[in-house]
Amino acid sequence: MYGNAYIDPNDKAAAMIANEDPQKLEAFEKRIAAGEKIEPKDWMPKEYRKQLIRMIEQHAHSEIIGALPEGTWITRAPGFRRKLALMAKVQDEVGHAQLLYSAAETLGKSREAMINDLIIGKSKYSNVFNYPAFTWADACIIAWLIDAGAIINQVANAKGSYGPYCRALDRICTEESFHLKYGHDNVVTLATGTQKQREMVQGALTRWWPPIMHFFGPSDKISNHTEILMRWKVKMASNDDMRQQFLNMYVPKIWDLGLVIPDPNLKKNEEGVWEYTEPDWDEFKKVINGGGPCNAERLAVRRNAEERGRWVREALNTTESKYIVPLA
């Protein structure tokens, strides 16, 4: 998992390159067009730096917040095999946060500042984690389908232009591919299991379908702003394209298991495009702005963890320790 970073559509395109040195900007864009990676010490437009920090930071937050709904099932996982696998999976996610915070730090914002912005509600994380994981099957659906969605997003972003982020994503995607197998194996076990297990997994899919459809974000308006971000290889694929890719890869697999997707309009049309009931974007906006079932709880847990751990961090902060920005 977990990130599905997206760009604020309200930013104005013109403002993005205002006050930048045109020659430097041109050279920068040429390098990107030639497929080169931008590295931390290289010149970059202010807006490029800002959008990347925001995107990577949001991705990192999604990893640690995403560890909460799944983490609650570690202590209840049924049997050694599942318990060990889930522990390893969630540990990977926290490790991804560590990698991503380091990647974002190369752009000049410290991990502490990022975590602080998270707990005061200033920066966002993936909206899906504002929903609860009611049953074991919810954790299994998350591991399969949310991770699947994240892989689509991250494989695209791994081809972006910022070196440290791309390298972190390459490693993350490799680990995610195991999570996907883990999640799929769990869902297959439940879907082909006893009556109680089948009901459990169907219930989870029904609950998680709307957040999954929300996962890639609303249709992007093709603005100059989006165009610049795509030229800079910050944004790599449109939200709708990623959603289509997801549906194409996973709907057949879900149907194969005899599970019912709660959308009567879902079908692939003659042009090979998936049609579906338009997700409720008002609900999406409400949740992203703090009105979801678990927003308050997730941030409270995170805040509490930060508070309880403060004395440990203070103890580490000795006179001989000094802050070092990671290299990449």
Next chain:
Amino acid sequence: MNQNSTEAIKELLYKMADDLLIIGHRNSEWTGLGPILEEDISFSSMAQDKIGQAQAIYQLLHDLGEQEPDTVAFTRNANQFHNSQLVELPNGEYDFSLVRHFLYDHADQLRFEALANSSYEPLAKVARKVKGELKYHVFHANTWLVKLGSANEESHSRMQTAFNDAWNYALGMFEKSAFEDQLIAEGIFEGEDILQEKWLANITPYLIKAGIEIPASSNWKPVFGGRIGQHTAELSPLVEEMSEVFRYDPTAEW
């Protein structure tokens, strides 16, 4: 191996496996909540080792005729567990978790080192593998104990308090079984007394470095009972939580 030895070995294996399962479970509760990401990851890593080690020992029990590891771990009631009370206590703050980790892992490392030479070969084989993993757990515990014990006033006072709270429970790890003499005589296990003596020798230098004081031995009151199924009120909710999904449909494959 006579019937009597089998019972003695089973008793030994149960207490070890149950200790590992329960401490692993407690360690895993730090997932997502550690004081820094790196520690979150460390506790999660150690939890995986502990649970994996528990599974290996339940498998040895299964080889001796007990039920499958999953059945043993996920369907017993709290009073059927043989773990020491130390491992079932809630995590508390990071200070207590760390002190417990230090006290438990030093003992465990010595236990597995001794068992690597056990006359019961299947256990010796597992122990030779496990002791390699424990080296890192002990290293982690030593580093943090010394660091936090000596960093500043607050961290020192927290660590000393946590240590005082854990101490008598830690002594309870060395509760002897009814088969103690037999295990020693047959070369299966060197016994709890020797283990405790070595443990004290190993932990003392780190405690001195950390500035943490061990209570005078005249005040030691080991908390026994765990090995014979007597537990604090904390174990039962843990066991219920652990087995919640497994018991939801006992006929199912999970």
